[in-house]
Amino acid sequence: MPENNLKPGSTIGILGGGQLGRMLAVAAAELGFRCHIYCPDGESPAFDVAAARTVASYENEAALAAFAGSVDVITYEFENVPATTAEFLSDQVAVLPGVRALAASQDRLSEKELMRSLGIDVAPFAAVDSLNDLEAALERLGRPAILKTRRFGYDGKGQVKIMPGDDAAAAYEALGHRPAVLEGFISFAREVSALVVRGRGGETAVYDITENVHRNHILHTSTVPAAIRPETAAEARALGIRIAEALDYVGLLAVEMFLVEEGTSERLVVNEIAPRVHNSGHWTQDGAGASQFENHIRAIAGWPLADTRRHSDAVMTNLIGADADDWHALAAEPGARLHLYGKAESRPGRKMGHVNRISRKRG
Amino acid sequence: MPENNLKPGSTIGILGGGQLGRMLAVAAAELGFRCHIYCPDGESPAFDVAAARTVASYENEAALAAFAGSVDVITYEFENVPATTAEFLSDQVAVLPGVRALAASQDRLSEKELMRSLGIDVAPFAAVDSLNDLEAALERLGRPAILKTRRFGYDGKGQVKIMPGDDAAAAYEALGHRPAVLEGFISFAREVSALVVRGRGGETAVYDITENVHRNHILHTSTVPAAIRPETAAEARALGIRIAEALDYVGLLAVEMFLVEEGTSERLVVNEIAPRVHNSGHWTQDGAGASQFENHIRAIAGWPLADTRRHSDAVMTNLIGADADDWHALAAEPGARLHLYGKAESRPGRKMGHVNRISRKRG
Numbered sequence: 081m082p083e084n085n086l087k088p089g090s091t092i093g094i095l096g097g098g099q100l101g102r103m104l105a106v107a108a109a110e111l112g113f114r115c116h117i118y119c120p121d122g123e124s125p126a127f128d129v130a131a132a133r134t135v136a137s138y139e140n141e142a143a144l145a146a147f148a149g150s151v152d153v154i155t156y157e158f159e160n161v162p163a164t165t166a167e168f169l170s171d172q173v174a175v176l177p178g179v180r181a182l183a184a185s186q187d188r189l190s191e192k193e194l195m196r197s198l199g200i201d202v203a204p205f206a207a208v209d210s211l212n213d214l215e216a217a218l219e220r221l222g223r224p225a226i227l228k229t230r231r232f233g234y235d236g237k238g239q240v241k242i243m244p245g246d247d248a249a250a251a252y253e254a255l256g257h258r259p260a261v262l263e264g265f266i267s268f269a270r271e272v273s274a275l276v277v278r279g280r281g282g283e284t285a286v287y288d289i290t291e292n293v294h295r296n297h298i299l300h301t302s303t304v305p306a307a308i309r310p311e312t313a314a315e316a317r318a319l320g321i322r323i324a325e326a327l328d329y330v331g332l333l334a335v336e337m338f339l340v341e342e343g344t345s346e347r348l349v350v351n352e353i354a355p356r357v358h359n360s361g362h363w364t365q366d367g368a369g370a371s372q373f374e375n376h377i378r379a380i381a382g383w384p385l386a387d388t389r390r391h392s393d394a395v396m397t398n399l400i401g402a403d404a405d406d407w408h409a410l411a412a413e414p415g416a417r418l419h420l421y422g423k424a425e426s427r428p429g430r431k432m433g434h435v436n437r438i439s440r441k442r443g
Numbered sequence: 444m445p446e447n448n449l450k451p452g453s454t455i456g457i458l459g460g461g462q463l464g465r466m467l468a469v470a471a472a473e474l475g476f477r478c479h480i481y482c483p484d485g486e487s488p489a490f491d492v493a494a495a496r497t498v499a500s501y502e503n504e505a506a507l508a509a510f511a512g513s514v515d516v517i518t519y520e521f522e523n524v525p526a527t528t529a530e531f532l533s534d535q536v537a538v539l540p541g542v543r544a545l546a547a548s549q550d551r552l553s554e555k556e557l558m559r560s561l562g563i564d565v566a567p568f569a570a571v572d573s574l575n576d577l578e579a580a581l582e583r584l585g586r587p588a589i590l591k592t593r594r595f596g597y598d599g600k601g602q603v604k605i606m607p608g609d610d611a612a613a614a615y616e617a618l619g620h621r622p623a624v625l626e627g628f629i630s631f632a633r634e635v636s637a638l639v640v641r642g643r644g645g646e647t648a649v650y651d652i653t654e655n656v657h658r659n660h661i662l663h664t665s666t667v668p669a670a671i672r673p674e675t676a677a678e679a680r681a682l683g684i685r686i687a688e689a690l691d692y693v694g695l696l697a698v699e700m701f702l703v704e705e706g707t708s709e710r711l712v713v714n715e716i717a718p719r720v721h722n723s724g725h726w727t728q729d730g731a732g733a734s735q736f737e738n739h740i741r742a743i744a745g746w747p748l749a750d751t752r753r754h755s756d757a758v759m760t761n762l763i764g765a766d767a768d769d770w771h772a773l774a775a776e777p778g779a780r781l782h783l784y785g786k787a788e789s790r791p792g793r794k795m796g797h798v799n800r801i802s803r804k805r806g
Contacts, residue, residue: 088770088783088796106469109492112770112783112796128494129472370780384775407451407475412747417733420451420475433451433475 084174084280085382086152088112091131092377093151093173095138095165097124099421099431100157100357103365105129107373113381118147125422126157138165148172155331155380159185159355160232176380177331181355184327188230188261191353198326200319201349203338204264214248214262221264227251230259237297266349268338272306273360274320276333277375280382284324285375286317287368288390290360292336298429302360302396304367308339312346323353332376334358359398359431366417366436367394395437404432415439447537447643448745449515451475454494455740456514456536458501458528460487462784462794463520463720466728468492470736476744481510488785489520501528511535518694518743522548522718523595539743540694544718547690551593551624554716561685564712566701567627574615577625581611584627590614593622600660629712631701635669636723637683639696640738643745647687648738649680650731651753653723655699661792665723665759667730671702675709686716695739697721722761722794729780729799730757758800767795778802 086092092108094101097119105115106129116132117124127133132150136143138161147169148154154175156166159182166179184194195202206217208227218225223246229238240251242262252260271294275287291306292299306313320335327333334354340347361372369387370378378385399406404426410418413435420433449455455471457464460482468478469492479495480487490496495513499506501524510532511517517538519529522545529542547557558565569580571590581588586609592601603614605625615623634657638650654669655662669676683698690696697717703710724735732750733741741748762769767789773781776798783796 085771088767089785089787102472106472106492109465109469109785110782111774112785114491114785128477129469129492131491378774383771386774387777404451408448408746411474411741411749414750419473422452422472422475422477424452 086113089114090152090381091116091150092380093118093147093154094126094130094157095119095154095161096157097121097126097133098157099125099423099433101126102129102421103371103373103419104155104157104357104377107371108377111374111377111381111383113377116147116151118143123424128422138162141168144168145172153380155356155376156182157356174380177329177333177355178327181327181329181333185353185355186231188228188352189259192261194326195323195350198322200322201347203266203349203351206262208252208260208262211249211252214252214260217262218242218248221262224265226263226265227255228261228263229255230261266338266340268349269341269346270307270339271351272308272316272337272339272348273302273358274316274335274337275358275361275364275372276317276320276324276329276335277331277372277379277385277388278321278324278329278333279379279385280330282325283385284321285385285388286320287361287364287372287388289313289316290363292360296429298400298431299359299398300400301398302363304363304390304394309346312339312348316348319348319350327355329355331355331379332357332361332372334360336360359434360396362419362434363394363396363436364388365419366438367392390441392438392441394439397435397437398431399433399435401426401428401430401432407433410435413437449476452477453515453744454479454513455744456481456510456517457489457493457520458482458517458524459520460484460489460496461520462488462786462796464489465492465784466734466736466782467518467520467720467740470734471740474737474740474744474746476740479510479514481506486787491785501525504531507531508535516743518719518739519545520719537743540692540696540718541690544690544692544696548716548718549594551591551715552622555624557689558686558713561689563682563685564710566629566712566714569625571615571623571625574612577611577615577623580625581605584625587628589626589628590618591624591626592618593624629701629703631712632704632709633670633702634714635671635679635700635702635711636665636721637679637698637700638721638724638727638735639680639683639687639692639698640694640735640742640748640751641684641687641692641696642742642748643693645688646748647684648748648751649683650724650727650735650751652676652679653726655723659792661763661794662722662761664761665726667726667753667757672709675702675711679711682711682713690718692718694718694742695720695724695735697723699723722797723759725782725797726757726759726799727751728782729801730755753804755801755804757802760798760800761794762796762798764789764791764793764795770796773798776800 091114114131117130417436454477477494480493728734780799
């Protein structure tokens with residue numbers, strides 16, 4: 081039995097109280113763990129399934145210290161946990177997947193440089209710290225191109241597309257002159273993701289590659305099996321493992337990729353990584369031996385990883401805003417597994433739940 | 444959409460805070476419900492996954508009234524909730540599966556009389572309210588026989604076997620002269636159970652019949668498929684539905700039966716019913732479309748029932764007392780799905796968790 085592993089009954093601290101924290105807490109409870117959720121928002125859905133809650137800001141050192149003192153390991157459900165918060169906590173107790181993975185994913189520039197250092201393709205990019213930088217970058221990368229803030233972007237926030245004829249200064253203005261990255265436009269056939277889990281002892285497992293469709297920059301569906309050649313899928317899995325190993329990662333890592341078709345061949349371009357359980361892995365709750373949530377908890381607890389094999393074909397569809405009003409019809413639909421997050425208020429664009437439509441494995 | 448159904452975000456009250464309450468709360472959370480657990484024991488495992496908790500006795504009317512006022516429906520995880528408590532609460536809010544089902548299952552004599560009135564076989568029995576009654580009953584039913592208290596028995600508690608030569612007075616003494624029932628001995632080949640779920644609209648579904656093995660009066664394993672003829676299985680399912688309908692039952696009902704072999708034919712004898720989710724249904728978490736916990740929650744919430752079909756063969760093994768110390772090996776075992784209840788203290792005879800061993804469906 082490895083030294084680092086947590087006994088049942090131990091307490092897992094989770095930074096962030098959204099639906100990912102909620103599903104992590106449920107998975108942890110099924111293995112006999114207690115969860116303590118730390119979140120600034122007193123109305124967090126994860127509070128409803130946790131043994132303990134702290135409502136405080138990520139800068140409140142007294143609250144953070146008390147939290148760290150009450151738990152046996154800390155993880156997070158979103159990558160924008162301030163690095164200073166993670167470092168402060170990690171003086172007291174292990175913070176996993178790790179401060180390094182957080183840092184790499186919080187800054188689009190570092191993230192791309194890491195990929196490049198690992199020999200992994202990313203879209204052509206250039207750092208933008210001034211309007212001059214932006215104009216030079218547009219010259220080099222061409223249009224259309226996408227200007228993205230280096231930090232704190234998600235679900236399409238903090239980015240603007242620059243088309244031929246668009247005013248570069250207006251785009252720079254739109255992002256508030258923040259440090260940014262310009263990305264060249266990638267003409268991709270499909271978006272896919274790799275969900276890798278890596279244990280405390282370095283062992284890894286990867287779920288089947290997932291094909292993702294976005295609407296309005298928000299994930300709409302994830303489908304397994306993905307329409308991808310076996311050799312490209314193998315490459316996507318290997319690439320995910322390479323990133324996890326480079327970051328000495330512990331837990332579940334999501335790698336979002338573009339699948340580019342060039343003549344008869346396929347090529348993968350990494351778009352971004354998320355150092356946490358991921359919306360594109362929700363199908364694993366009903367389509368795989370063990371869910372991404374369970375495997376994340378097992379990994380950070382130092383437990384053996386559980387079966388990542390897909391036993392069914394699956395299509396996960398997010399329920400955004402008013403989509404969740406159809407809960408009664410979804411609850412009655414054969415083969416549909418409904419998951420709702422218990423959010424009190426439905427707002428446009430808000431993720432309220434998801435449904436996994438499961439069918440016999442063919443692919 | 445039926446009138447009685449609860450919207451996501453509603454609160455489900457659960458009387459009792461053990462592992463059944465815990466697994467019900469987790470299933471409820473996955474459908475977007477909040478749970479409020481009411482239990483006299485401040486160390487209850489279900490508290491760790493609930494949005495709200497009340498620690499108070501089942502006789503505390505102020506606490507009960509506040510509880511009823513805070514929830515949209517009430518259910519229970521054990522059948523020994525005092526009938527007065529259930530009646531008190533049901534003046535304020537629906538208590539399901541229902542006061543009638545509670546009453547029927549709390550008294551072995553009423554239970555057997557109900558079965559008989561439905562034309563369902565039970566072991567030969569006689570009411571025992573005095574030593575004279577007991578002696579007359581032994582004369583009529585023969586030995587061995589089992590003397591059971593009418594109320595508050597579980598896991599073999601509150602019963603004593605009377606063998607040829609045993610002193611009847613000593614047996615009566617052992618049960619504290621409480622109102623009892625003497626049951627004739629049934630020589631059965633196997634024990635099986637039917638798990639029936641019935642919705643608010645009267646619709647029913649039944650899981651595959653489960654074969655159960657007890658050790659020291661505590662459930663040891665449950666196996667599906669059971670070694671039972673298809674026609675006997677169909678009879679077991681039909682009998683479960685008949686009982687649920689007679690009780691105007693809402694939720695999951697467990698019916699424990701003996702399978703008696705007579706020459707080449709099989710006969711079913713009902714042993715007892717449990718008006719709640721049941722240990723012999725834990726395999727449904729990993730072997731069926733939806734678990735008994737989810738279907739119980741759906742039923743009491745007025746939702747459509749979910750798929751009860753078995754997709755895999757399964758053997759559920761309870762982890763009693765020190766069995767749970769093997770958690771690391773169990774967590775590493777391929778095909779084994781480990782469930783732990785988060786109980787702080789392991790005591791002999793205490794249910795600490797269970798493991799579902801899943802394999803490809805053959806039977």
